[in-house]
Amino acid sequence: MKKSGFTTLALNVPYPKNDPHKSLQIPLYESVAFEFDSAEQIEANFKGEYVAHTYSRASSPTVEYFELKLKTLTQSNGVLAVSSGMAAISNTILAISKSGDNIISGSQLFGHTLSLFQQTLPDFGIDVRFSDLKDSGKLEELIDKNTRAIYFETVTNPQLEIADIEMLSEISRKYGIVLISDSTVTPPNVFNAGKLGINIEVFSATKHISGGTAFGGVVIDHGNYDWRLNPNFKDFIEKFKDNAFIAKLRKNIYRNTGGSMAPQTAKFLIQGLDILELRVEKCYQNCLALGKFLSSNQKVKKVGYPGLEADSRNFLAKKYFSGIPGTIMTFDLESKEACFAFMNKLQIVRRATNLNDNKTLIIHPHSTIYAEFSEEERKIADVRDTMMRLSVGIENVEDLISDIKQALS
Numbered sequence: 001m002k003k004s005g006f007t008t009l010a011l012n013v014p015y016p017k018n019d020p021h022k023s024l025q026i027p028l029y030e031s032v033a034f035e036f037d038s039a040e041q042i043e044a045n046f047k048g049e050y051v052a053h054t055y056s057r058a059s060s061p062t063v064e065y066f067e068l069k070l071k072t073l074t075q076s077n078g079v080l081a082v083s084s085g086m087a088a089i090s091n092t093i094l095a096i097s098k099s100g101d102n103i104i105s106g107s108q109l110f111g112h113t114l115s116l117f118q119q120t121l122p123d124f125g126i127d128v129r130f131s132d133l134k135d136s137g138k139l140e141e142l143i144d145k146n147t148r149a150i151y152f153e154t155v156t157n158p159q160l161e162i163a164d165i166e167m168l169s170e171i172s173r174k175y176g177i178v179l180i181s182d183s184t185v186t187p188p189n190v191f192n193a194g195k196l197g198i199n200i201e202v203f204s205a206t207k208h209i210s211g212g213t214a215f216g217g218v219v220i221d222h223g224n225y226d227w228r229l230n231p232n233f234k235d236f237i238e239k240f241k242d243n244a245f246i247a248k249l250r251k252n253i254y255r256n257t258g259g260s261m262a263p264q265t266a267k268f269l270i271q272g273l274d275i276l277e278l279r280v281e282k283c284y285q286n287c288l289a290l291g292k293f294l295s296s297n298q299k300v301k302k303v304g305y306p307g308l309e310a311d312s313r314n315f316l317a318k319k320y321f322s323g324i325p326g327t328i329m330t331f332d333l334e335s336k337e338a339c340f341a342f343m344n345k346l347q348i349v350r351r352a353t354n355l356n357d358n359k360t361l362i363i364h365p366h367s368t369i370y371a372e373f374s375e376e377e378r379k380i381a382d383v384r385d386t387m388m389r390l391s392v393g394i395e396n397v398e399d400l401i402s403d404i405k406q407a408l409s
C-alpha cells in the first residue's frame with residue numbers, strides 16, 4: 001500500500017473501541033483513577049504483569065492516544081506528553097543529566113528556556129555552556145567527559161536563524177552525546193528530525209499543535225541514540241533497552257515531578273494534529289503573501305522570513321523544512337514610535353505574546369519579551385527597537401493585507 005499523507009495518517013490512527021456507542025472520535029476520559037476487577041489484578045498491575053491505567057498523573061487513555069498519534073506521525077520510538085513546553089524541556093534535561101554534568105546550548109533561545117538554563121539548572125549543579133552553534137571549533141572545545149547533550153532550536157525566534165543540523169549531528173555522534181532540538185516552530189509535517197540525526201525532540205504543543213487553544217508539551221525519542229553511552233541510564237538499560245529514555249522519564253522524572261497533561265488538553269491537541277497540516281500550510285501561504293507585500297512597501301525597512309527566496313537562509317529552509325521554515329516573520333519600520341503607531345491601528349491582527357496561533361499576532365519584542373535585557377544583550381540577540389514580530393495565522397489573506405495596509409498608511 002502507498003504510504004499515507006500526514007493528514008490521512010493523523011485521521012486514521014486507531015484507538016481501542018471500548019465505547020458502546022462506537023464513537024468516531026476517541027472519548028474524553030476525564031477520570032483520576034481507574035478500577036480493577038480483583039485484588040489479584042491490581043497486584044499484577046503493580047508488578048508490571050498486567051498493563052492498565054491506574055492514576056492519571058502517570059498515564060490516562062486520552063493522553064495516551066495523543067501520544068500514539070504523534071508517535072505514528074513521527075515514526076518515532078516513543079512519545080511523552082506533558083503539561084507545557086517548559087515541562088518537556090525541563091523533564092528532558094533532568095532525565096539526561098545530573099549534578100556535575102553539563103550540556104551545551106545555542107545562545108539564541110526562547111526566553112524561559114534561557115532562564116531555565118542560566119538560573120534554575122545551575123542551582124541543581126547542571127552547568128549549561130552557551131555557544132554560537134555555527135562555530136564547530138568552539139562547540140568542540142566546550143565538550144568534556146561530563147557533557148551529556150547539545151541543545152538547539154530549529155529556527156530561533158525572533159532572529160529566525162537556522163542551525164547547521166548536519167554539523168551538530170556529526171559532532172554529537174562523534175562525542176556520543178545526545179542531540180536535542182526544540183522543534184516548536186517547525187512541526188512534524190514539515191520537519192523530519194530523526195532522519196537528520198536529532199535524538200530527542202521537544203515541542204511546545206501550545207503553539208502550532210494546539211493553534212492557541214490549549215497548553216501542552218511533547219518529548220519525542222527518535223530511537224537513534226545508544227543510551228549505554230550515558231551513565232545516568234544504567235538502571236534502565238537492562239530492563240528497558242531501547243526504551244530506556246522514555247522509561248526513565250515515565251518511571252522517575254515525569255511521574256515524580258508531576259507535570260502531566262490533562263485529558264481535556266489531550267482532546268484539544270488530538271484535534272490540533274488532525275488539522276495541523278492544513279493550518280500550517282495556510283499560515284505559510286499567508287506568510288509568503290504578507291512577506292512579499294511588506295517587502296514592496298516603502299515604509300518597511302527590512303523583512304525577515306527564511307521562506308522568502310530573497311532571504312539568505314532560504315536554502316536551509318528548503319533543505320530542512322520542506323521550504324516551510326515556520327510561519328513567523330519580522331519586519332522593521334523607521335522607529336519604535338512608528339512601530340507602536342502601526343500596532344495600535346491594527347484591527348484584525350492581534351497584539352499578543354503567543355506564536356503559531358490560529359490568529360495572526362503581533363508583538364514588539366524589544367519592549368516586551370526583551371524588556372528585562374540590557375541594551376547590550378538586546379544587541380547581541382539582534383533585537384532592534386524598530387522591529388516587530390508577526391506570527392501569521394489562518395485568516396483570509398486579503399483581510400490581513402488590507403488591515404496591515406490601513407495601519408501603515
Ligand SMILES: *Cc1c(COP(=O)(O)O)cnc(C)c1O
Nearest residue numbers: 084085086110182184204206216
Ligand atoms: C513557547 C515556547 C516554549 C515554551 O512552551 P510553553 O508551552 O509556553 O511552556 C519553548 N520553546 C519555544 C521555541 C517556544 O516557542
